[in-house]
Amino acid sequence: LPPPYLRPTWIDVDLDLVRINVLNLKKYIGDNVHLMAVVKANAYGYGIMEIARTSLSAGATWIGVATLDEALVLRREIAKHIPILVLGYVPVEHLSRASEANVTITGISLEWLQEADQAIEQPVDFHLKIDTGMNRLGCRTEDEVKKVIDIVSRNPKLRFTGAFTHFATSEDLTNRTYFLRQLNRFKQFLEIIPNRSEKLIHCSNSGATLYHDEKPFYNMVRCGKALTGPPNEPLKAFLPIKLQSVISLHSVLSLVKEVEAGEKIGYADTYTTTKKQWIGTVPIGYGDGWHQNLKPTGVLVEGQRMEIVGRISMDQLMVALDHEYPVGTRVTFIGQQGNMTITGDEVASAAKIPRSEVFSAISSRVPRIYK
Numbered sequence: 001l002p003p004p005y006l007r008p009t010w011i012d013v014d015l016d017l018v019r020i021n022v023l024n025l026k027k028y029i030g031d032n033v034h035l036m037a038v039v040k041a042n043a044y045g046y047g048i049m050e051i052a053r054t055s056l057s058a059g060a061t062w063i064g065v066a067t068l069d070e071a072l073v074l075r076r077e078i079a080k081h082i083p084i085l086v087l088g089y090v091p092v093e094h095l096s097r098a099s100e101a102n103v104t105i106t107g108i109s110l111e112w113l114q115e116a117d118q119a120i121e122q123p124v125d126f127h128l129k130i131d132t133g134m135n136r137l138g139c140r141t142e143d144e145v146k147k148v149i150d151i152v153s154r155n156p157k158l159r160f161t162g163a164f165t166h167f168a169t170s171e172d173l174t175n176r177t178y179f180l181r182q183l184n185r186f187k188q189f190l191e192i193i194p195n196r197s198e199k200l201i202h203c204s205n206s207g208a209t210l211y212h213d214e215k216p217f218y219n220m221v222r223c224g225k226a227l228t229g230p231p232n233e234p235l236k237a238f239l240p241i242k243l244q245s246v247i248s249l250h251s252v253l254s255l256v257k258e259v260e261a262g263e264k265i266g267y268a269d270t271y272t273t274t275k276k277q278w279i280g281t282v283p284i285g286y287g288d289g290w291h292q293n294l295k296p297t298g299v300l301v302e303g304q305r306m307e308i309v310g311r312i313s314m315d316q317l318m319v320a321l322d323h324e325y326p327v328g329t330r331v332t333f334i335g336q337q338g339n340m341t342i343t344g345d346e347v348a349s350a351a352k353i354p355r356s357e358v359f360s361a362i363s364s365r366v367p368r369i370y371k
């Protein structure tokens, strides 16, 4: 939707805080390590252009995305000369598009490289993904990596400019066994990679960058989450730098009424009033990404926590109010009102999903207002 947005439901994003987070991250990793700002999926819902632009201006030197489409838009709009890595799958038939836009892509498997070897027309840079235990993308054995090395030594159009892996459990500090196993595996793989000092070597996401004494930065770290806020409570205590939450989500009361006891609220039979009850209607629903599982944390109205009642509709939901409030009163889903705050992490924990999943699901119908 083009602005102006005429429905009063919106996200505030504080780009100054993004800038400070990035500056703090940069300081922590040091001058010799590149910071890749991972801005896939619309920068986890925060806005790909704004988060990328702000991160770059604060010291990020690479951009990471999931798809070639994301890379091409960034290349066209803001990152004319900034290196971009597509972390996900690029079908071999689109190699020339990556090459023309000077976008680095990921060699996701031996099979992918064998196919690329046959199909490639113009030179393209790629980073080789090594699967050390995530079991998602990457070469899984040293034998596979040796075969890749053989292919690229014969085909100069396949420019092997980096190697990386991805951790499955970097935010689990209670049991670091799997993390360390992956790190050791990565080190073993690196032994067989030729001209290593000329390549970009990277393995750390936000968790691996921030919470482990090993500091496995190599010459680049790839941070997504850390650009936009601190982690969950138990982990927060181990944060070596200050990170601030940059986002809040708000709407307003569109209608307020008192209903009798025994009335059903919303679709289906999920909530019936047991007494006379003030009910407020709020113009946000699962069509905006506010799904049924995000109900438990409720909302803030004039600094008080209120319950979301009944089934959330596509465009609206209802809240149980403790008394009558004027239409237009602000309703906060994530953020602060007075002394009360609902954090994204609180919403995510109550819904038993990762924080990034809450924000990346907030649909494009909800405008992001930047300040």
Ligand code: PLP
Binding pocket: 038, 087, 166, 204, 205, 206, 207, 222, 223, 224, 225, 226
């Ligand atoms: N690297 C890869 C390969 C990823 O898939 C992701 C995101 O999932 C990241 C880095 C960034 O992770 P985080 O948001 O935990 O920093």
